[in-house]
Amino acid sequence: MEKRYKSGDYAHVLRLAIILIVAAVLGIFARGMFLPDTMGQYGFYRGSDIEDQRNVTIRNQTNDACFECHRPIRLIHKEGVHKTVSCEFCHGPYADHIKDGKRVGKLPVKKGMEIKDLCLRCHNKVIKARPETSIKVIAMPQHLEEKKVQVTHNCNQCHMVHDPLLWIKAAYEMMGMEMKGDKK
Ligand code: HEC
Ligand code: HEC
Ligand code: HEC
Ligand code: HEC
Numbered sequence: 102m103e104k105r106y107k108s109g110d111y112a113h114v115l116r117l118a119i120i121l122i123v124a125a126v127l128g129i130f131a132r133g134m135f136l137p138d139t140m141g142q143y144g145f146y147r148g149s150d151i152e153d154q155r156n157v158t159i160r161n162q163t164n165d166a167c168f169e170c171h172r173p174i175r176l177i178h179k180e181g182v183h184k185t186v187s188c189e190f191c192h193g194p195y196a197d198h199i200k201d202g203k204r205v206g207k208l209p210v211k212k213g214m215e216i217k218d219l220c221l222r223c224h225n226k227v228i229k230a231r232p233e234t235s236i237k238v239i240a241m242p243q244h245l246e247e248k249k250v251q252v253t254h255n256c257n258q259c260h261m262v263h264d265p266l267l268w269i270k271a272a273y274e275m276m277g278m279e280m281k282g283d284k285k
């Protein structure tokens with residue numbers, strides 16, 4: 102009675118121990134096989150990742166990089182209300198256009214009613230999450246109704262895209278009127 106109890110117990114514990122040992126050996130083997138060579142070189146990450154990150158192609162640039170060639174736009178954009186807006190938001194990444202200082206591709210330029218959609222991505226009043234103090238928002242078609250024009254008018258008929266208040270300020274000045282608020 103006592104003997105049977107003893108042997109039965111140890112046999113299954115032993116089987117379990119063997120399975121665990123085999124699993125551990127396989128695990129150590131697999132780890133050695135799959136772990137990148139430079140793992141742990143500097144810390145708990147792949148050391149060669151630093152080199153990889155250094156070689157990632159930079160797709161985006163600052164506005165200053167665009168100004169190097171687009172001088173006429175620079176004169177307008179740098180002084181205007183859109184000076185903080187990135188050229189690339191509206192035209193796409195530098196890398197699609199310039200490589201080693203040379204033009205290698207065309208950037209998209211929005212036309213027609215695509216322009217309106219572009220403007221409204223930032224200036225639409227229906228974007229509730231945006232605090233009104235950060236970007237001025239308008240409601241459509243009310244904005245055009247207030248101006249007493251047809252609702253088919255496009256934004257760039259009154260707003261120059263690269264400095265949206267340029268023409269408007271000039272028009273107010275011509276009429277000898279002040280714009281509401283201090284618009285710089
Ligand atoms: C708010 C969006 C917006 C921003 C920001 C913007 N652009 Fe534009 N850009 C446009 C639109 C829309 C047009 C075409 C319509 C127009 O000129 O009225 C255009 C036209 C152009 C053109 C003329 C293309 C052609 O073939 O006629 C160039 C060049 C250009 N932009 C470069 C730039 C540069 C450089 C910057 C950054 C300083 C910039 N843009 C910033 C929207 C923008
Ligand atoms: C190395 C000079 C150079 C730089 C830097 C440069 N461009 Fe251009 N870009 C050109 C030339 C050249 C043209 C074609 C002639 C023209 O329209 O003035 C052009 C044309 C454009 C056009 C009209 C569509 C097209 O591709 O022909 C847009 C939009 C434009 N550039 C935007 C930009 C933006 C945005 C940047 C910065 C991210 C930029 N450019 C940086 C030289 C440059
Ligand atoms: C990427 C976001 C973005 C896009 C796209 C954009 N704008 Fe702007 N716009 C701004 C920011 C930021 C300002 C400066 C903060 C402000 O005054 O609201 C501004 C300012 C303005 C102002 C001056 C507001 C004021 O009274 O001070 C006008 C008008 C304007 N944009 C019209 C346009 C038009 C028209 C378009 C389309 C061609 C356009 N915006 C596209 C972000 C954007
Ligand atoms: C008929 C001319 C006209 C058209 C078209 C027009 N606007 Fe305006 N917009 C103005 C004038 C003028 C102002 C100056 C502020 C004022 O007098 O209310 C202005 C002001 C703005 C402002 C600043 C609002 C504020 O609270 O200060 C934004 C943003 C704006 N417009 C965006 C747009 C967008 C986006 C479109 C296209 C969907 C557009 N506008 C079409 C004439 C126009």
